[in-house]
Amino acid sequence: MDREAVRRIALSLGADAVGFCVPRVFHEWQDVLEKRVNLPFEQPDVARRIDPFLHFSQAEGVVCILKSHDLFENHLAKDEYKVTSSSLIDYHREVKGILRELQKILEENGIQSTVMCDTEGLLDKQIALDAGLGFIGKNSLLIHPKWGSAVHIGYLLTDASWEPDPPVEGSCGECTQCIDACPKGAIKKEGGLRHLLCLSGMTQNRKAAPQYLEKYLYGCDICLKACPYNEVKEREERFIYREEDFALSHREFQLQYAEMEFAWLGRNLLHRNILWNQEEDR
Ligand code: B12
Numbered sequence: 001m002d003r004e005a006v007r008r009i010a011l012s013l014g015a016d017a018v019g020f021c022v023p024r025v026f027h028e029w030q031d032v033l034e035k036r037v038n039l040p041f042e043q044p045d046v047a048r049r050i051d052p053f054l055h056f057s058q059a060e061g062v063v064c065i066l067k068s069h070d071l072f073e074n075h076l077a078k079d080e081y082k083v084t085s086s087s088l089i090d091y092h093r094e095v096k097g098i099l100r101e102l103q104k105i106l107e108e109n110g111i112q113s114t115v116m117c118d119t120e121g122l123l124d125k126q127i128a129l130d131a132g133l134g135f136i137g138k139n140s141l142l143i144h145p146k147w148g149s150a151v152h153i154g155y156l157l158t159d160a161s162w163e164p165d166p167p168v169e170g171s172c173g174e175c176t177q178c179i180d181a182c183p184k185g186a187i188k189k190e191g192g193l194r195h196l197l198c199l200s201g202m203t204q205n206r207k208a209a210p211q212y213l214e215k216y217l218y219g220c221d222i223c224l225k226a227c228p229y230n231e232v233k234e235r236e237e238r239f240i241y242r243e244e245d246f247a248l249s250h251r252e253f254q255l256q257y258a259e260m261e262f263a264w265l266g267r268n269l270l271h272r273n274i275l276w277n278q279e280e281d282r
């Protein structure tokens with residue numbers, strides 16, 4: 001199948017950008033990952049984080065997509081809290097939905113593939129880098145020249161090969177806006193994330209020490225909103241998680257918030273995050 005035809009189809013299915021690359025083992029990250037203190041939800045098997053062939057042994061090519069999302073400025077009163085802009089829908093379903101449609105079309109053309117997005121643990125940003133979809137910013141996120149860093153990454157590992165897209169030349173230059181904006185000092189001066197300090201991780205980590213979460217119940221997008229590559233819209237935001245929801249059973253809670261990404265945390269962890277925020281508010 002022609003590469004440009006695949007790109008057009010993926011865009012028509014809802015992808016915002018599409019790139020191609022050749023799968024390879026990311027040997028350069030093995031040491032870093034072996035020494036890394038993982039967050040509880042990270043893929044613990046280093047081999048599965050660096051080796052695409054453990055996910056699809058016939059892999060000869062990668063079709064990588066980006067799906068952009070809006071970023072919102074929030075206006076909160078006392079006792080109102082927020083979730084990160086992107087988590088009002090589940091991006092895994094959105095990105096995997098597009099990829100599954102594409103997978104069907106490739107299959108009709110004799111090409112087998114497997115769908116990947118986030119949870120498998122292979123280094124998504126490295127795949128997107130190789131597929132010419134952006135460069136890595138100081139806050140450690142992939143920045144696409146048009147869509148900025150408010151994007152999610154997903155891809156198909158295919159048994160067909162594709163001519164790779166050229167790398168994107170780009171850099172943060174002298175900018176330090178995300179470093180200055182981060183309330184936890186989680187972004188290093190020279191760039192790179194101290195992931196154990198990042199608020200986004202705290203909100204999802206059952207073992208984190210109690211602390212103020214800057215009114216976030218789930219995730220954090222302060223460094224994305226500070227980035228000149230991104231556009232930020234206005235939104236009035238209300239307390240997204242209502243007091244009466246604490247009375248829901250775990251199953252009722254999951255059903256009520258099924259469409260939203262933050263639902264995977266469950267009501268107990270969200271409740272903990274509310275309490276940590278409330279302590280600072282009082
Ligand atoms: C664990 C994880 C987290 C952890 C740790 C993040 C981290 N940087 O490691 C926490 C919970 C903190 C987190 C937070 C967020 N995450 Co997260 N996370 C992941 C996950 C599952 C693994 C990341 C990983 O393997 N890190 C390991 C270390 C080695 O990697 P790293 O520090 O990120 O370094 C990479 C790059 O920075 C780059 N790099 C580092 N140094 C250098 C130097 C040079 C010269 C170059 C070229 C590259 C480079 O290469 C490294 C390997 O790819 C990925 C999904 C996946 N399967 O990849 C999503 C992912 C990275 N997260 C994502 C998102 C959206 C977020 C949040 C915005 C969510 C939110 N709103 O709360 C925040 C952003 C925080 C931030 N500033 O990074 C997206 C990023 C999209 C993008 N534009 O890049 C991903 C790719 C999920 C997806 N498929 O869309 N996340």
Ligand code: SF4
Binds near residue numbers: 181183197199221
């Ligand atoms: S997501 Fe929040 S805490 Fe994490 S690096 Fe960005 S601004 Fe800092």
Ligand code: SF4
Binds near residue numbers: 137223
């Ligand atoms: S805010 Fe500036 S330094 Fe940070 S990622 Fe964006 S361009 Fe790079």
